[in-house]
Amino acid sequence: MKLLTGNDLKTGFVTWWTGADWSLHIEDAADVGEHGEAILAAEEGARRVNAPYIIAGEQTPDGPRPAHIKDRIRALGPTVRPDLTLKPADPNAGDWVI
Amino acid sequence: MYKYDEYDHAMVEARVAEFSDQVRRRLAGEITEDQFKPLRLMNGLYLQLHAYMLRVAVPYGTLDSRQMHMLAHIARKYDRDYGHFTTRQNIQYNWIKLEDAPAILEDLASVEMHAIQTSGNCIRNISSDQWAGAAADEITDPRPWAELLRQWSSFHPEFSYLPRKFKIAVIAAEEDRAAMRLHDIGIQIVEKDGQHGAAFYVGGGMGRTPMIAPLIKDFVPLDDMLSYAEACLRVYNRYGRRDNIYKARIKILIHELGADEYRRQVEEEWAHVKSLGIDPPKAEFDRIAKQFTPPALDASAPDDIDRSDPDFAVWVDQNVAAHKVPGHAIVNISLKPVGGIPGDASSAQIDLMADLAEKHSHDELRVTHAQNIVLPHVRKADLYAIWQALDTAGLATPNLDLISDIIACPGLDYCSLANARSIPVAQKIAARFSDLGRQKELGELKLKISGCINACGHHHAGHIGILGVDRKGTENYQLLLGGSGAEDVSLGTITGPGFDEDGIVDAIERVTDKYLATRTDGERFVDTFRRVGMAPFKEAIYG
Numbered sequence A: 001m002k003l004l005t006g007n008d009l010k011t012g013f014v015t016w017w018t019g020a021d022w023s024l025h026i027e028d029a030a031d032v033g034e035h036g037e038a039i040l041a042a043e044e045g046a047r048r049v050n051a052p053y054i055i056a057g058e059q060t061p062d063g064p065r066p067a068h069i070k071d072r073i074r075a076l077g078p079t080v081r082p083d084l085t086l087k088p089a090d091p092n093a094g095d096w097v098i
Numbered sequence B: 001m002y003k004y005d006e007y008d009h010a011m012v013e014a015r016v017a018e019f020s021d022q023v024r025r026r027l028a029g030e031i032t033e034d035q036f037k038p039l040r041l042m043n044g045l046y047l048q049l050h051a052y053m054l055r056v057a058v059p060y061g062t063l064d065s066r067q068m069h070m071l072a073h074i075a076r077k078y079d080r081d082y083g084h085f086t087t088r089q090n091i092q093y094n095w096i097k098l099e100d101a102p103a104i105l106e107d108l109a110s111v112e113m114h115a116i117q118t119s120g121n122c123i124r125n126i127s128s129d130q131w132a133g134a135a136a137d138e139i140t141d142p143r144p145w146a147e148l149l150r151q152w153s154s155f156h157p158e159f160s161y162l163p164r165k166f167k168i169a170v171i172a173a174e175e176d177r178a179a180m181r182l183h184d185i186g187i188q189i190v191e192k193d194g195q196h197g198a199a200f201y202v203g204g205g206m207g208r209t210p211m212i213a214p215l216i217k218d219f220v221p222l223d224d225m226l227s228y229a230e231a232c233l234r235v236y237n238r239y240g241r242r243d244n245i246y247k248a249r250i251k252i253l254i255h256e257l258g259a260d261e262y263r264r265q266v267e268e269e270w271a272h273v274k275s276l277g278i279d280p281p282k283a284e285f286d287r288i289a290k291q292f293t294p295p296a297l298d299a300s301a302p303d304d305i306d307r308s309d310p311d312f313a314v315w316v317d318q319n320v321a322a323h324k325v326p327g328h329a330i331v332n333i334s335l336k337p338v339g340g341i342p343g344d345a346s347s348a349q350i351d352l353m354a355d356l357a358e359k360h361s362h363d364e365l366r367v368t369h370a371q372n373i374v375l376p377h378v379r380k381a382d383l384y385a386i387w388q389a390l391d392t393a394g395l396a397t398p399n400l401d402l403i404s405d406i407i408a409c410p411g412l413d414y415c416s417l418a419n420a421r422s423i424p425v426a427q428k429i430a431a432r433f434s435d436l437g438r439q440k441e442l443g444e445l446k447l448k449i450s451g452c453i454n455a456c457g458h459h460h461a462g463h464i465g466i467l468g469v470d471r472k473g474t475e476n477y478q479l480l481l482g483g484s485g486a487e488d489v490s491l492g493t494i495t496g497p498g499f500d501e502d503g504i505v506d507a508i509e510r511v512t513d514k515y516l517a518t519r520t521d522g523e524r525f526v527d528t529f530r531r532v533g534m535a536p537f538k539e540a541i542y543g
C-alpha cells in the first residue's frame, strides 16, 4: 500500500492522510494508491501540511505499517524515549518499530 | 562575560521582529514552504522527524546562569522538558511548534541569545575551549578573539552565502579541547618572541570527506587576525565548488589547490584586504577583552580537598581538572549517565546547573563539544557541596573521557538525515561497560557515534568511532579505530565489514580486550593502536 505523510504546518507533528483529512495516528492512514501525487499537491497547496511525501507500507492486523524504519519511528516517536511516544503506556510499542 | 551593547541588542531584536512576521505570513498561508524554509533555517528552525527542531547558538559555549535558566524555561514551556547539548557547543530542542518560535526567540533575546547563524551557508557559531579563562595550560583566554570573530561574522554580507557552511574554532592552549583542526578554520593563539599571534589551520572538517586542516600560516599578528581570516574566506568564496554540494567545503578547495597554492593566494588577497581597514581599532578590541576580565579568585583559598567520602573522591579524580588559580578547580559535569541519552538534560537539571554556577562558579557555565557542561571557576572547598547537589540530580557520573563518556548525534531517533540510530548503540555500550573499575582500567577512550556520513557525532575523530549506515533498509554500523580530535589529531580507519546493533557492542569489547592484552605501561588505547596498527585488532574482531 501507499501512504501519504508529512508534518503539520503549525505544530510540526507527524501526520497521516486518512482519505479525507490528516491524523496523528498511523492507524487512521488510508491507502492512497495511485492518487498520492495529486492529494499531495492539493494539500500542500492548501497549506495544511508541510513537506508531504509518499511512502510504501503494508496492511497488517494492527493497521498500516511503513516499509522503512524511519517512517515507523516517525509514526510512533523516538525509540529511546517511550514516554514521549504516542503510546507511552504500552511497554511493547517499540517492537513495532524494529 | 561579553554583554551586548546597543548594536547587538538592536540586531537581535530586529531579527526577532522580522522572523515573527515571516512566521505569521507562513501560518496565514501568504508564503509557501519553499519561500519560508530558507527564512526559518536562518533562524535555526529545522524540520526534523517528529516536529520542528530549534538550534540555539551558545557563542564559544559560554553561558551565565540567567541564560542557562532561560534554556530550562524554554524546555519546560515550549518543548518536552529537556534539551540536547550538541558537539557544536549549542543546544537543540526537538519538539518545537512553529507557532511558538517567535515567542521563544523573544525569550532568548531577553537574555542576549539567539539562533542566528546556526544553519545555512554562513559562518556558524564560533567554537572554543570549554576551559577558556580557567585552564592551567592556556597562554591567554581565547574568547575575546572568538567574540571579535563573532561580531565580524554576524550578518557579514559577503559571507552570508558561502559555497557551504563554515565553522571556526579558537583555542589558546597546546592541549586541543575543541577539535580545532577539524574546523574550516582553526585558530590557535601562540606565543613567539614574547608576542601573541594566531596560527591559522585551514581546511579541516569531517562529514563525507574528513580532512585535517594543514597549517596555512604559523603566526599572524593578532592585530591582523580579522583581515587574515577575511582573506582566507575570500579566496574560498571565490573558488569554492558551488556546483557540487559534496565538494563545496573549503577542505576540498585546499586539497585540490594544495596548501602552498592556497597560502599564496591568501597572501595576495591579504595584501589587498589589509588596505581596507577591516582590523578593528585597538580600543574596540580592548572593550571586548575587558568583558572577559578573569573573575576575582582568591589565590589563597585552601588547596586541599577532603577526600574522606570515597564516591566523592572517585568523581574528583575523574571529573575535576586543574585551574590556573590555586585553591580552585574546573568541574566537568557529565551528561552521560549509564542508560541516559548523551547530551540530554531535563529542565530541572539545567536549572540546577545554573544555580550551582551562580552560587559556586562566578555565574559561568560552558557547553563542551563532548556534550558535557563545565563549571569553570570553582573553589576546591566547595567541591563537596557541588558534588552532593549533582549526585542527587543524576549529574555526578564520574566518567569524563572514559569509554561511557560517549559523543552521540541524535541519529534516526530524531534526525531526518540519519541512516541508523545512534543513541541506543551508545546506551548498549555504556551498559556493557557500566562497571566503573573496568572503564578506569581502560583509561582515556573517546568513543564517538554518528548516525550518518555527515559526522555530527565526530566518529572520524573517535579513538573508537561508529558510523551508522543503511544496509538494504536495516541499520548497520561500521567501526573505525585510531581517530583523535585532540592535539594528536588523526582520522580513524574502518576495520572492515559492519555489524548490527548487538554485533557492534561485541566488536568493541573484542577491541578493548585486545588493547588490554597488548598495551605497554601508560599507553592509552589510541597509543597502542598507533604502535601496533590495525592488523591485530582486525584479527581480534573478525577472527
Ligand code: HEM
Residues within 6 Å of the ligand: B046, B048, B053, B085, B086, B087, B088, B092, B164, B165, B167, B182, B183, B184, B204, B205, B206, B207, B208, B249, B408, B409, B410, B414, B415, B416, B417, B454, B455, B456, B457, B458
Ligand atoms: C538533527 C539535525 C541535524 C542536521 C539536519 C544536521 C545536518 C548536518 C549536515 C548536512 C552535515 C554535513 C555538512 C557537510 O559535510 O558539509 C553536518 C555536519 C555536522 N554537524 Fe550536523 N546536523 C544535525 C544535528 C547535529 C547535531 C545534534 C550536532 C551535534 C551533536 C551536529 C554537529 C555537526 C558537526 C560537528 C558536523 C561536522 C562538521 C564538519 O563537517 O566539519 N549536527 N550536519
Ligand code: SF4
Residues within 6 Å of the ligand: B409, B410, B411, B412, B415, B416, B417, B418, B419, B450, B451, B452, B453, B454, B455, B456, B457
Ligand atoms: S550525523 Fe547524520 S544522523 Fe547524526 S545528526 Fe548529523 S545528519 Fe543526523
